[in-house]
Amino acid sequence: MKEIILAKYGEIILKGGNRPKFENILMNNIRNSLKNVAEVKARLAQATIYVEVFDEDKMDIVVERLSKIFGIVSITRAVVCEKDIEDIKAKAKEYLKKDFKDGVKFKVEAKRSDKQFPLNSPQICMEVGGYLDDEYPNIVVDVHNPEVTVKVEVRDFGAYVYADENKVQGQGGMPIGTGSKATLLLSGGIDSPVAGHMISKRGVEIDAVNFFSFPYTSERAKEKVIELASIIAQYTSKINLYIVPFTEIQLQIAEKCPEEHLTLVMRRFMMRIAERLARKHKSLALVTGESVGQVASQTLAALDVTNSAVDMPVLQPLIGMDKIEIVDRAHEIGTFETSILPYEDCCTVFTPKHPTTNPKRANIEKSENRLDVETLIEAALAGVEKIEVYPK
Incomplete structure (x- = not known):
């Protein structure tokens, strides 16, 4: 029996007159994600993407790839039927036999968009449900609390049967490329990769910036960040990762600023450098992984001090x-x-014992005035390394 993959999208439906633009971007993202995986043919109709996979051995990997594409809410493998009720019944019986264990409760739901088909949706349900009930005498019809919901779709170009319980959850959100571009400050910790994934879910393309303090942070710490970027790239496609040499800035801060101000002065440097890179590469915002009150540098007062160092939006x-x-x-x-691998990043190397939790912007700026801020930033930017990171 020939199978097909049905990928459903959700929020795009709400886009009104702009909906074709969003659909086209989603279809391009699907084709780009699958082009090196399998030979496929994808078509879109009525909020569903129909993906034909020419090598059946590649079905699982195609489903897995589709499950990581923003904009898709669910993915289901279905059997392809003739637009004939007898063929639909026979295919349903054979295709779903593994789902019909003794005593299982089931119902049938049908959607008929082809109005030329001789049976309407309720009649399809009755025909298929009655046939399955006869063929599998040990299963039970239960339209209120089914364990298996048999779905029948009769479209203009074909008919399909599947069990709704076998669908795979998609990422949801909006397709990458519909929400402009932002730059993620990517550390080696737990939070920033999650922040990157969440903002990408809104259709935002991301670049990433990491601050590297060799020899205080090792090459393994750098490799860890590249690995994290490659995992995020499974959802976003290629990520441009900019590695910023940060050792001299941190040494200067440690030498010339009060210890309790070290983290905030350091973070303000990071924000300024990330903003310069973001503007150079056409990003419209910065993305960071803060959560209010999680650490001393993430109190509201501290966030105000950090974010005031830049003019562009901070998401x-x-x-x-x-x-x-x-x-x-x-x-x-x-x-x-990957995030919990024991390789320190630059944020953890120069951590003060007693950081300020209620900083005043004027005091932090006074500490910064002890440094040649612009010269340090320019030197760091001159040493930036660009790495093109692809999905793992």
């Missing part, structure tokens, strides 16, 4: 989440195990 998708929620999301997207 903080995790701002109202607690650590458990963030960790759960990191597990879901596959970044957690």
Whole structure:
């Protein structure tokens, strides 16, 4: 029996007159994601993408790839039927036999968009449901609490049958490329990769910036960040990762600024450098992984001081989440195990023992005035390394 993949999208439906633009971007993202995986043919009709896979051995990997494309809410493998009720019944019986265990409760739901088909949706349900009930005497019809929901779709160009319970959850959100571009400050920790995933879910393309303090942070720490970017890229396609040499800035801060101000002065440098890179590469906002009150540098007062260093918008998708929620999301997207590898990043190397939690902007700026801010920023920018990171 020939199978096909049905990928459903959701929020795009609400886009009114702009909907074709969003659909075209989603279709391009699907083709780009699958072009090196399998030979496929994809078509779109009535909020569903129909993906034919010419090598049946590649069905699983295609489903897995589709499950990581923003804009798709569910993916289902279905059997292709003739637009004939007898063929639909026979295919349903054979295709779903593994789902019909003894005593299982089921119902049939039908959608008929081809109005030339001789049976309407309720009649399709009656025909298919009655046939399955006769062929499998040990299963039970239960339209209120079914364990298996048999779906029958009769479209203009074909008919399809599948069990709704076998669908795979998609990412949802909006297709990458519909929400402009932003630059993610990517550390080696748990939070920032999750922030990158969450902002990408709104259709935002992302670049990433990492601050590297060799020899205080090792090459393994750098490799860890590249690995994290490659995991995020599974959802976003290629990410341009900019590695910024940060050692001299941190040494100057440690030498000339009060210890309790080290983290905030450092973060203001990071924001300024990230903003310069963002503007150079056409990003419209910065993205960071702060959550209010999680650490001393993430109190509202501290966030005000940090964000005041730049003029462009700062997006903080995790701002109202607690650590458990963030960790759960990191597990879901596959970044957690990499994030907890024991390689320090530059934020943890020069951490003060007693950082200020209620900083005053004027005091932090006074500390910054002890440094040649512009010269340090220009030197760091001159040493930036660009790495094109592709999906893992």
